[in-house]
Structures are given as structure tokens and as C-alpha cells.
Amino acid sequence: MIIRLPYQSDWETFSALACRENWRVPRTELQLFKGPWAQYVRVLDDHKFCALLTSVAYEKSAWIGNLIVPHNLRGKGYGSHLFKAVLAELVERGMTSIWLTASDQGRSIYEKDGFVEVDGIERWVLSPRVAIGSPLQGENLFDELFYEDRLAWSENRTPLLSVLCEGGQVFAVEGSIALLQAGPDMQIIGPWYAHEASLHTHQALLNRMIAATDHKAPVVVDLLSSSPLPELCDSAGFQLTGRTALMAYGDIGPIDLKSVVSLASLGSVG
Numbered sequence: 001m002i003i004r005l006p007y008q009s010d011w012e013t014f015s016a017l018a019c020r021e022n023w024r025v026p027r028t029e030l031q032l033f034k035g036p037w038a039q040y041v042r043v044l045d046d047h048k049f050c051a052l053l054t055s056v057a058y059e060k061s062a063w064i065g066n067l068i069v070p071h072n073l074r075g076k077g078y079g080s081h082l083f084k085a086v087l088a089e090l091v092e093r094g095m096t097s098i099w100l101t102a103s104d105q106g107r108s109i110y111e112k113d114g115f116v117e118v119d120g121i122e123r124w125v126l127s128p129r130v131a132i133g134s135p136l137q138g139e140n141l142f143d144e145l146f147y148e149d150r151l152a153w154s155e156n157r158t159p160l161l162s163v164l165c166e167g168g169q170v171f172a173v174e175g176s177i178a179l180l181q182a183g184p185d186m187q188i189i190g191p192w193y194a195h196e197a198s199l200h201t202h203q204a205l206l207n208r209m210i211a212a213t214d215h216k217a218p219v220v221v222d223l224l225s226s227s228p229l230p231e232l233c234d235s236a237g238f239q240l241t242g243r244t245a246l247m248a249y250g251d252i253g254p255i256d257l258k259s260v261v262s263l264a265s266l267g268s269v270g
Helices: 008-020 027-034 078-092 104-112 142-153 158-164 199-212 229-235
Strands: 002-004 042-045 049-057 061-068 097-102 116-126 169-173 176-181 187-194 219-224 239-250 260-262
Touching (some): 008 049, 027 158, 049 078, 078 097, 142 169, 158 176, 169 199, 176 199, 176 260, 187 199, 219 229
Parallel strands (some): 187 219
Antiparallel strands (some): 042 049, 097 239, 116 219, 116 239, 219 260
16 A cells, blocks of 8 residues: 555546535646646555545645545545545644644544644535626735735745636725636635625625626635625525535644635635
């Protein structure tokens, strides 16, 4: 049994398994893991594909994302073995905090490895809809978004944000700023940061981003449960499609979670 980097055939297996699980994996994210972030992907091979796990390390923090094991191989310890190996590797890299989102079933497993639940994540989806007027255009506030991201996470995450901003638009209203990501398969709202913003401010920013979306593609946002956005998304026509626990390992003291409204990804890379 070995742990190795992925082959092209492993990605084909991953895509098939993810489809069966009804996972939303943005194409932009897959392109990162097949390209510049390939070094962070691990496959457990026991004379066959047994598990695949993605992770990414920034300056001081890391995220563990997609862990998938074929149905017929579950319960044999493959996923746990690979997870522990990747966690140890990230700690050895010097990561001071490691993050993931966990289902109800996975939460107790990760707690045994030292992870602590720090918030919840709610996924809200706005389905394709009838267009009303011309799409609103965003503002040239990419530097401001990068600055707010650095303030929240106490590190430079430019390698992630620079990719997510390609084709995207940034919107800001009175101390609240967010990115609307454009993708071939879905649009993602995030990251979203706010400092003492009122409910009215959040409502105004959400309305602006909805007005800028492509009505033919779904819009997805992973919100922190502690944020004021779930109620606003519900009233704006979004549907709640799932809940997970936001969990962390290590020292999260330097990180300002209170300013985080939504993640920059669908829970897998931050």
C-alpha cells in the first residue's frame, strides 16, 4: 500500500465518484488541483485506487478538502489512513492551522484527530431564472478584496484569489466586500468580508451581486452559520441545500472569523 501523486486515470475515477455523491466541485478548483496544486493531491494505492484526498497549503494555514473512497472499499480504513498521512504532512510543512468542513458523520472522526468545530457552513443555491434587465457590472476593487482577505486570515492567499478573480467581479457596500466568481458550470459568491456591517448593508450587497449574475447558471454560496446572510439568502430566492461543520486544528488565534461572511470556495480550499 502506497501514497502517491494522482494519475490522469485517478481524476477520471474521482469525477465519476463525485458525480455519484452529487458533489459540486467547481471546474476552476479541479484545474488548480490538476495543475499548480497537483503537489497537494494524494492517492492511496493498494494495487488499485483506494482513496483520493485534496489539500492546499498557504503561508500558515492549510485546507483539507475532497476525500473520496469507492463505495465497495469503505469501512476498511483507507480514508482514515490517507487523512492522517496528509494531516501529518501539513503539520510537518509548518502549517499552524488546518481547516476542513465536515458532515455530521465525519465530525466525530475528525474530532478524534484533534479538530474542533468553530462554526457551521450553510450552502445556499440560487437556481437559473428569468433575466430581469441587463446585468450589473462590478467595481475594480480587487486590491481591496485581497487586503480584506489578508486581514481575515493573517496571511497572503494571492495564489488562490488571483485565480478566483479571473473573470469575476468585486462589489462593496459600506464596509462589506465580496467577489462574484464566474465559472463555466456555476457562479460562486465569495469570499465575502464585513466589518460591523448592518443587515441593510448586507442586503444591498447581496442584491447588487444577484443583479450581476448570469441568470442561466446557478449561484452558490457557502455561508458561515453565524453570519446574518442565511435569512437574507432565503428571502432572495436561494435554497438551503446542505449544512456542514467548519472545523479547525491548531492555533486559530490570529484569524478573524467574525469578519468572514462566506468562504472563497465550496469548503475545500478556504
